[in-house]
Amino acid sequence: MLFTRLKPFGTGPVQGPHVRHPLHRSRCHVKRFHTGNEAREFDVIVVGSGCSGLTTAFVAAKHGLRVLVVEKTRWFGGTTAFSGGGAWIPANKHQPSIQIEDSTGEASKYLHNVLGPLYNQDLIAAFLKSGPEMVEWMEAHSKVAFKPVPLPDYHVSTPGASVGRTLLTKEFDGRVIGKLIKDVRYPLQGLSAFGTMQVDPAALPKLTNPFGSIGNLGYAIQIVSRYILDVIAWGKGTAMANGNALVGRLLASLQREGVQLWNNSAALETVLEHGRVTGLKVHHSGHTIPLRVTKGVVLASGGFGRSPEAQEYLPHEWTASAPGSTGDGKRIGLQSGGALAPKNPMNGIFAPISLLKVPGKPIRRYPHFAIDRSKPGSLIVGPDGKRFENESAPYQEFVSTMHRKGIQKAFYVGDRTHLRKYGMGMALPWPYPIWQLLRRGYLEHAPTISALADKIGVPRVNLERTIEQFNSFAATGKDLEYSRGANEYDRFYGDSSVKPNPNLGACQRGPFYALRIYPGNVSTLFGLATNTDAQVLDARGNPIAGLYAVGCDQNSVFGGAYPGGGSSIGPGMTFGYRAGLSLARSKK
Incomplete structure (x- = not known):
């Protein structure tokens, strides 16, 4: 994976330089806020700037509507900007290019088997129909561009499972959006180099082995040289990958359609007239600005993972969701007469998380999805020094095991070869x-396993025996404990050059290294009840006129289950697409 300014790790800003600039005078920004209570009118107002909200905004604008996006923080992109940018879309147009034939029928069978009683016939039928349509329409009309990857579904042995349903975003040149690039949320430390230097994940082997060949060295020099020039010209890297690329592509599309983007603008409450949402009050610089809306307000604030109330719904403390995800959409939806869906068995996207504590700054969080912990030469143990799960298991399952076994802290252990070749979390x-x-204690190291056990506080004899047994599994290629x-x-996330098992080494x-990991999440999946067009429903199941919820403000279409990589972004963009079309059809 990949890195704030040209500083060593642990010294740069969390989200970039903590300097507030005036709103830029680009086509998709308002020039300046009025400080009085002057009303403004739009057809559509979107609350939040992750991929689901930006997709809704683009679809509505492309159909001729006047659209405003309000973002509470300085930074556009929400949790999407932190993510890998993958979208789970069965039967998508790109699967045949990697020799995969898929169908909505097979996807429906798979979801029936994975979800069981959580299967919502109407919502899932709408998702399976509109997901492939969304991909084709967005690629035809916007700057969004996907690419296939042969990633299997997460429940690989379940009937109906397939490959290639997860689409990644093609890398993007952020210079296209001009000064707006400075207001895009920074990628997570550990998913970029030097703060904002990003590359396409497929190019990582070249960048992490610069002296492996002349080609690798040339590529590394090219990437680093561009980054240095970008920092001089723009204050950050402009080559965008992963979720940052998806945000960049969506913002470029909105610029082209003249959509207004307001940052540092918190949505307060809707205005209701005769049961219909007709406006939104927005707070900026100490002033409340009333805005009128002719078509509707779209709640896309990213869920409530950073809100204290998240503890009521999630069985752990740590989240890697964007700092602005404090439940504004949920609160506004309820105040407007909306109802929450029934609680899901799992109300979040779970992932093991490591923490970097920098004095005087917010704690930085890194979600260990798969790329590092699946590689050979590493294992994960509990406080007793013993393994407790397949380290390469999907993140939802891995953290669910931590919950089930009562493991509140575990240790990701790797040797010198593993760290230098693959990295460990923020340690690239x-x-x-x-x-x-x-120095900051994010990573511990010791010359021997017994010394490392003493440093991290696990029983020395247990860790030694665990690693001895693990190494015997690596020699044969068969993990007799957790498969x-x-x-x-x-195997997709392993190292294919390692034989006989790409995940075992x-x-x-x-020296040996260890970092502490905790059960955590990257976003909530519990939210407002909606219909197939993402309209918010009241307690009786009737839509509230002019109010929509998408992304993590909308309750998970999968009831909190997680069938494949991108099972939040895929439905988020799909129902954002459906919401945009619904708004375009609606009467004033």
Whole structure:
């Protein structure tokens, strides 16, 4: 994966430089806020700037509507900007290019088997129909561009499972959006180099092995040189990948349609007239600005993962969702007469999370999805020094196991070869420096396994025996304890050059490293009840005129289950597309 300014790790800003600039005078920004109570009128107002809200905004604008996006923080992009940018869309147009034939029938069978009683016939039928349509329409009319990846569904042995349903976003040149690039949320530390240097994930082997060949060295020099020039010209890197690329592509599309983007603008409450939403009050610089709306308000604030009330719905403390995700959409929806869906069995996208504590700054969080912990030469143990799950298991399942077994803290252990070749969380592969992470205690190291056990506080004899047994599994290629590397999903994230099992390698070359991981999430999945067009429903199941909810403000179409990579972004963009079309059809 990939890195704020040209500083060692642990010294840069969390979201970029903490300097507030005036709103830029670009086509999709208002020039300046009025400080009085002057009313403004739009057809559509979108609350939040993640991919679901931006998709809704684009579809509505493309159909001729006047659209405003209000973002509470300075930074556009929401949790999408932190993510890998993958969208789970069965039967998409790109699967045949990787020799995969898929159908909505097979996808429906798979979801029936995965979801069981959580299967919502109407919502899932709408998703399966409109998902492929959304991909085709967005690629035809916007700057959004996807690419296929042969990633298997997360329940690989379940009937109806397939490959290639997860679409990644093609990398993007952020210079296209001009000064707006400065207001895009920074990628997570560990998913970029030096703060904002990003590359296409497919190019990582070149960048992490710069001296492996002349081609690799040339590529690394090209990437780093561009980054240095970008920092001089723009204050940050402009090559965008992963979720940042998806946000960049959506923002460029909105610019072209003249959509207004207001940052530092918190949505307060809707205005209701005769049961219909006719306006929205927005707070900026100490002033409340009433806005009229002719078509509707779209809640897309990213859920409530950073709100204290998240503890009522999630069985753990830590989240890697964007700092602005404090439940504005949920609150506004309820105040407007909307109803919450019944609680899901799992109300969040779970992921193991490591923490970097920098004095005087917010704690930085890194979600360990799969790329590092699935690689050979590493294992994860509980406080007793013993393994407790297949380290390569999908993140939802892995954290669910931590919950079930009562593990509140675990230790991701790797040897020198593993760290230098693959990285561990925010500690990137060689030649990137790790001394700041060691100094701040994010990463622990010791010359021997017994010394490492003492440092992290697990029983020495247990950790030694665990690693001895693990190394014997690596030698044969068969994990007799948790079957790591035995299925297609595990192997996708392994190292195909390692035989006989791409996920298993001996942890035997010192020094040895460990980092603490905790059960966490990257967003909530519980929210407002909606219909197939993402209209918010009241307690009786009737739509509230002029009010929509998409993304993590809308209750999960999968009832909190997670069938494949991008099972939040895929439905978020799909129902954003449907909401945009509904708004375009609606009467004033």
